[in-house]
């Protein structure tokens with residue numbers, strides 16, 4: 176009798192520990208590595224897709240060797256191939272750099288008359304000004320797009336080119352017309368410019384999950400926008416020798432500026 180009671184308590188404790196380790200953190204923007212790590216041509220592993228999916232369900236950036244751009248939505252990680260069509264990579268693939276969070280709905284409303292990416296940024300900026308400039312936001316913009324202009328970079332091999340050069344010579348582009356889908360938007364504040372590309376970053380995925388890419392321009396009449404406000408930031412540094420010995424004091428402002436324009 177006593178033995179079975181001890182066993183039951185042990186099982187209960189183990190279940191509680193397992194449950195606690197998978198608590199969804201809804202209020203942190205998580206960053207895997209630094210953009211400056213990527214712009215120094217080191218397109219290597221930091222975390223696996225499986226690790227990303229353990230706690231987070233929305234995110235963006237890229238795969239190892241810049242093997243095309245990454246979008247994560249509803250717990251699924253997608254890659255766009257050279258036709259900007261979608262592949263679902265294996266959970267064992269590595270990610271050199273990403274921003275991810277557990278998305279929750281803090282506010283939702285309709286967006287109207289977005290004639291181009293500048294007018295989208297204008298509307299989003301005025302909302303951020305009203306909310307608070309110095310925190311992080313993820314937003315999901317879902318609707319029918321009159322047109323959307325997307326791109327992705329191509330997989331690199333050694334000797335690697337700098338990211339800014341990759342984006343100017345090794346990318347593929349496409350315009351989709353009358354297409355339903357979701358733009359995943361990330362806002363990082365200006366003070367993040369030593370760790371990331373500050374301000375807005377947009378990736379788009381079609382509702383049928385057939386196409387996606389980094390957004391260069393768009394046009395839409397109306398769409399719903401859901402905002403996730405995030406007040407905490409967690410940085411996950413790569414745990415390997417090369418990263419620890421890297422000189423990250425090199426000034427990369429010019430490269431980051433190019434990446435902000437293209438990535």
Ligand SMILES: [Zn+2]
Pocket residue numbers: 236244376377378389390438
């Ligand atoms: Zn991108």
